[in-house]
Amino acid sequence: MGKLFWKFFIVIWLALLTMGGSMGGAFWLQRNAVLNANGASRNQPQIAADPAAPYLSTASLIVNKGGIDGLRSFLAESRHNPAMPPIFAIDDVGKDVLGREVAPNILAQAKSLAASHSTGVRRIKTDEGQSYLLFALYSDNNSARNPKQLHPDPPPPWLPITLGFFISLIFSGVSAWYFAKPIRQLQSAFSAVARGDLDTRAGQIMSQRHDELADLGKSFDYMVSQIQLSVNAQQRLLHDVSHELRSPLARIQTAIGLAYQQPDKIPLTLERIEKESQRMNDLIGELLAISRLEAGVIGKLEMIDINELLSEIVEDARLEADSKHVGIDLNIAGEIFLQGYYDLLSRAIENVLRNAVKYTRRHSKVSVNAKLCASGHQLHIDITDQGPGVAETELSAIFDPFFRGSHHQTSQGIGLGLTIALKALETHHGKIKVGNRAEGGLKVEIMLPAA
Known part of the structure; x- marks a missing residue:
């Protein structure tokens, strides 16, 4: 038995003894008073x-x-x-x-x-x-001549005291065991999780209980599930990062080997090495951005003019869109403002828009529409393209780090843009949804609380 059991046991036992002693003492005093009064009256003929x-x-x-x-x-x-x-x-x-x-x-x-x-x-x-x-x-002094029935003598005082002592002892032990058992089970579950066993659950063990301790077990299970998801995500991220870094490093090593064998092609080799180095630098920058978002390093909160923000993002994206002969239509319904982090929100929307420009067909259009909902408390930004879209089975994974859809062979992206967009919007208490359009292409819906 642990210390907690004995604490429960002693507290409950003392409480029972105090209550029983107080009630017994009060009863004894009252009974003595009644007996004395009855004795005095019985002495009179x-x-x-x-x-x-x-x-x-x-x-x-x-x-x-x-x-x-x-x-x-x-x-x-x-x-x-x-x-x-x-x-x-x-x-x-x-x-x-x-x-x-x-x-x-x-x-x-x-x-x-x-x-x-x-x-x-x-x-x-x-x-x-x-x-x-x-x-x-x-007269009661003469029992032989007393016509009324005499009451039997009360039991000796040690009998009820001993009986109450053992009953309180048993009840205290059972109560202490009842409260201490689930806590010991939780302690074992915490120890198992500390050893790395993230499949441990405590709620099933305490499923027959219907009290706060059972709720604590359910909260423990939820906590472990979240830790397990986080650990699995970190492991997948580590695996993907290792893979993404390994590819450019292998290409750099190959380029260096060709430079030794073909000195006349060193300028082309250096260009290839620079390209792969830049790819690694971009990858590390994206990973740092995700790390800062998860750590809460997000900058200064300010009032953002959505008209100005979207206009700037669209203007920058047109440089890339013109190379594919892609047009970008921007429609904003009125003046819209919201409280947020300018750089963070700008990067999130820019990642979505550049992704749309990247995958839309040549000589097509990308539409950006922004408006407030009827209540005026939520901002909707819809970004649609005319590309191949995403397979329905892949939509749920589109925000995962390093996700590549079935059309990724046409893209040289890193695969972290939408992941950063999701985390940036969650920082603003916003949401993002994706879906395929009936006429073709992908539609991304961004929802943000308006000022």
């Missing part, structure tokens, strides 16, 4: 009601048959019978026939009961005309 009725009937018959002397004899003999309660016969002046002392409150209670015709008190008259009150007294 009370007039027996229904339980004494048979004895009072017997005494009445004796008076009718034997007179007051017979009653006196009967009462004297009953004093020696532990099964009978003490019976009193009080005359009109408040004297008992046996001369026993009767408390004034008992005498008053007897007269009150007689007036209400209670069965616990009988009023009799002798032949001589004398009147007597008959009643029986009982």
Whole structure:
């Protein structure tokens, strides 16, 4: 068991013991108060009601048959019978026939009961005309004469204390185990991920739970999935970069070998080496741009005039488009502004536009349309070309680093332009979508939040 289990265990156990002790102490104090009150009342003699009725009937018959002397004899003999309660016969002046002392409150209670015709008190008259009150007294001090049922003695105090101790012990252990188990499972899962096992998942292990710990397991699974995707992407990028760098390096080595064999062609060889070196430099520059985007090095936020930005990008792209006799149509609906990073957004749109110019047919057109949506909160920029488009099976991978479509043989590009565009637009909380046009060519939709 780990430290967390014992912390849970001790806290829950102490809480249960404190609660149980407080409730038990309060109950014990209340019970003692009730017992003391009941004990004080039981020490006082009370007039027996229904339980004494048979004895009072017997005494009445004796008076009718034997007179007051017979009653006196009967009462004297009953004093020696532990099964009978003490019976009193009080005359009109408040004297008992046996001369026993009767408390004034008992005498008053007897007269009150007689007036209400209670069965616990009988009023009799002798032949001589004398009147007597008959009643029986009982006291808890004399258990043999107590007509009421006695309560059993309470159990010794150590019994409930011991029972509560062991019950709280078991409950605390189960509760601590219930809370500590998923945390131990998460700890094992974290250790497995730290060792490089990115297939580890914790949510399935805690699938039967429906609490915050189960949610924590699902969050752990999501985190590991994202790490796995990131690691796989980095590995693919490393593989692609190695491949892309290996090709120009191999061509440079070949050119150097030809220069040694054919010194007369050194100028052509140097030109080839310069071209491949520039290709490597461009590749490294694109990789650095992606790295800066992922690291959050994006420059200064400013208000951008979209009309000015698009006009500048289109004007620069026309130099490349003219060599293919390709026209670029720019349509902007009104004045549009947004908050963003000028250089970053310019590079993203420029990469998309140059990609369209590169793949469109010769003697065709590329269209650039910009407008705000009906609500005015989102900017839409559509860039369409008249090229061969992209196979439907390849559209989902078009933004992957070093992606080459089925028509890449006509292009000398690096394959990172759309990747940079995607990351730049995500930095602006924007989106980019691609799709083939029904009339041919590719359509790229850029959506950005407007100012």
